[in-house]
Amino acid sequence: MFQPLKPQHWVLIAAAIAVMAAIPLATRDSYLLHVLILSMIFGIFASAWNLVAGFAGLKTFGHHAFFGIGAYASALISINAGLSPWITVWIAALAATVAGLFIGLPILRIKSMPHVAIVTLGFAEMVRIVISNLQSITRGELGLWGIPAFNGFTLPGLGKVAFTPADKVPYYYLVLVLLIASTAVISLLMRSKTGLAMVAMRDAEDAAESLGVNLTRQKLLVFGVSAFLVGLAGAFYAHYIAILTPSAAVGADLMILIIAMALVGGLGTLSGPLIGALILTVAVELLRDLDNYRLLVYGALIVLVVMFLPRGLATLGPLVTRRIGARA
Amino acid sequence: MNYAIFLEQVINGLIVGSMYALIGSGIALIYGTMRVLNLAHGEFYMLGGYFVFFLIVTYGVPSYLAIPVAVVATFILGALIQRLTIHYLLLQEGWAFSTIAATLGLSIFLQNAALLLFGEQFQSVPYYLSGVVALGDIRLPVQRLLIFAVALLTIAAMTFILKRTRLGWAIRATSQDRDAAAVVGIPAQRIYLITFGIAAALGAIAAAMLAPIYAINPWSGMPILLKGFVVVILGGLGSFPGAIAGGLILGVVEAIGVQLTSSEWRDVIAFALMIAVIWWRPWGLFGRKPS
Numbered sequence: 001m002f003q004p005l006k007p008q009h010w011v012l013i014a015a016a017i018a019v020m021a022a023i024p025l026a027t028r029d030s031y032l033l034h035v036l037i038l039s040m041i042f043g044i045f046a047s048a049w050n051l052v053a054g055f056a057g058l059k060t061f062g063h064h065a066f067f068g069i070g071a072y073a074s075a076l077i078s079i080n081a082g083l084s085p086w087i088t089v090w091i092a093a094l095a096a097t098v099a100g101l102f103i104g105l106p107i108l109r110i111k112s113m114p115h116v117a118i119v120t121l122g123f124a125e126m127v128r129i130v131i132s133n134l135q136s137i138t139r140g141e142l143g144l145w146g147i148p149a150f151n152g153f154t155l156p157g158l159g160k161v162a163f164t165p166a167d168k169v170p171y172y173y174l175v176l177v178l179l180i181a182s183t184a185v186i187s188l189l190m191r192s193k194t195g196l197a198m199v200a201m202r203d204a205e206d207a208a209e210s211l212g213v214n215l216t217r218q219k220l221l222v223f224g225v226s227a228f229l230v231g232l233a234g235a236f237y238a239h240y241i242a243i244l245t246p247s248a249a250v251g252a253d254l255m256i257l258i259i260a261m262a263l264v265g266g267l268g269t270l271s272g273p274l275i276g277a278l279i280l281t282v283a284v285e286l287l288r289d290l291d292n293y294r295l296l297v298y299g300a301l302i303v304l305v306v307m308f309l310p311r312g313l314a315t316l317g318p319l320v321t322r323r324i325g326a327r328a
Numbered sequence: 329m330n331y332a333i334f335l336e337q338v339i340n341g342l343i344v345g346s347m348y349a350l351i352g353s354g355i356a357l358i359y360g361t362m363r364v365l366n367l368a369h370g371e372f373y374m375l376g377g378y379f380v381f382f383l384i385v386t387y388g389v390p391s392y393l394a395i396p397v398a399v400v401a402t403f404i405l406g407a408l409i410q411r412l413t414i415h416y417l418l419l420q421e422g423w424a425f426s427t428i429a430a431t432l433g434l435s436i437f438l439q440n441a442a443l444l445l446f447g448e449q450f451q452s453v454p455y456y457l458s459g460v461v462a463l464g465d466i467r468l469p470v471q472r473l474l475i476f477a478v479a480l481l482t483i484a485a486m487t488f489i490l491k492r493t494r495l496g497w498a499i500r501a502t503s504q505d506r507d508a509a510a511v512v513g514i515p516a517q518r519i520y521l522i523t524f525g526i527a528a529a530l531g532a533i534a535a536a537m538l539a540p541i542y543a544i545n546p547w548s549g550m551p552i553l554l555k556g557f558v559v560v561i562l563g564g565l566g567s568f569p570g571a572i573a574g575g576l577i578l579g580v581v582e583a584i585g586v587q588l589t590s591s592e593w594r595d596v597i598a599f600a601l602m603i604a605v606i607w608w609r610p611w612g613l614f615g616r617k618p619s
Contacts (some may be wrong), residue, residue, distance in 0.1 A: 106607045113365075115426055117367075122557060299437030303413060
């Protein structure tokens with residue numbers, strides 16, 4: 001993944017973006033667009049989790065805390081201070097980053113994977129309980145509603161763009177832009193010196209350290225970027241869905257969903273989490289009857305993928321082409 | 329708060345803490361022996377609770393018979409799950425993460441399987457013993473004293489097994505150095521199987537004792553798992569005595585904290601304590617600093 005992109009890769013990326021951009025031109029079906037918007041939100045989340053868990057090797061289980069902090073911070077600031085969501089989403093993402101650094105500092109000094117898992121899980125649970133207990137501010141389990149939508153604007157040549165529940169297209173393009181931008185950020189970060197240090201550290205921590213890689217600072221940088229992106233995804237989600245409850249925005253279910261997506265797609269690959277997010281979101285929607293069994297299926301899926309397909313679907317592609325190539 | 333209430337809270341904290349200790353010691357035992365962090369441990373507690381409930385309430389088995397049967401059933405279930413999943417995962421590369429992820433998946437699977445099979449109603453079991461003991465100003469229900477007594481007995485029995493029996497020596501040898509243990513003829517795979525079963529059984533004992541007090545439901549494993557995690561972080565991951573001490577400390581800190589704030593903040597107090605300890609002594613209050 002650190003070689004310069006070949007022309008065919010650029011063609012593939014351009015084609016994927018073109019297809020995604022063309023979908024609203026082909027269909028305005030709001031249900032289909034809704035499913036795709038959700039899978040893109042989850043795609044950003046899963047990619048950002050993968051940045052920490054897959055690339056940097058820090059197996060955290062509490063990233064839903066940053067999603068919830070982003071969602072609630074943006075919603076509460078826009079409701080109470082009357083600021084535009086265009087501004088509050090960035091403040092919220094910064095709030096998630098600060099939380100990320102707070103919890104990142106103690107755990108990043110520890111090399112033990114179980115400690116990282118436990119502390120992040122406990123931290124997220126703490127955030128959930130605080131949000132649901134502060135009823136005077138967040139309305140607790142009753143849910144926060146009346147979250148303002150993004151302000152509309154006028155695009156030269158296209159006319160007015162308005163964010164209303166009836167029209168999903170503006171949301172679709174906005175989240176698509178966010179998805180492309182966050183994937184680009186992750187990709188650039190992984191191609192930088194920091195990215196090289198991360199992978200070196202993941203594969204051989206002591207060796208990397210002995211070569212003078214400042215582990216704590218690099219890890220903290222990656223952790224902060226990841227928390228920022230997850231917070232941003234959460235903030236977008238808040239203004240898109242317009243209603244938040246602690247269990248929906250910070251529930252452990254959400255984290256399990258994201259972990260399943262990243263694992264199914266392929267941990268430690270750039271496209272894996274995106275593929276996983278698309279497949280699992282669409283699959284669950286297609287199997288509407290599955291809804292009651294959704295978590296049962298996700299649980300079983302995680303176990304089966306870990307046991308039989310530890311590298312995920314994204315790695316199947318090159319494997320298959322290589323097999324066919326070898327046979328020819 | 330006056331002195332009697334304070335003392336009563338501390339005693340209640342010790343009683344609840346003794347249950348946290350049982351949960352934490354199961355997690356510590358599995359981690360100590362096979363370096364696996366078991367995120368499905370809470371589900372052994374949940375299923376143990378259901379076994380007790382079905383035996384006592386549905387089939388009318390007397391509790392002194394029902395509890396051992398439920399504990400044995402959970403032991404078998406734990407060993408079976410180890411054989412079907414963890415056993416294979418430990419042979420893979422990168423098992424440190426894959427076992428955590430797989431047990432997380434397992435936990436979600438078992439929770440939702442319980443939801444489908446047993447429904448979402450909260451169930452409870454009648455008190456095993458009634459009556460109240462008064463010690464000066466302090467009044468303690470006999471049921472709670474029974475919990476404490478069972479916890480002490482279990483901990484004593486476990487300590488005896490680990491220190492004095494061939495099985496215990498084998499478990500401790502395997503946890504210290506798996507390869508060296510294999511060289512002297514200890515069947516590591518069988519030890520793993522038994523250890524996993526014992527840990528599950530410890531969870532079932534806690535579930536059986538708490539069944540009359542806390543409702544049994546498909547989600548009851550998660551909060552207790554998180555408490556178990558706090559306990560092992562406090563005590564030092566993988567240390568059996570550390571888990572016992574960690575459990576008692578957590579119970580008392582929670583009880584006093586709840587008295588000072590309100591019961592809604594119980595879990596926040598527990599996690600804040602854990603994060604504070606991680607900042608200060610990442611290797612736990614009783615663990616040894618890694619050299």
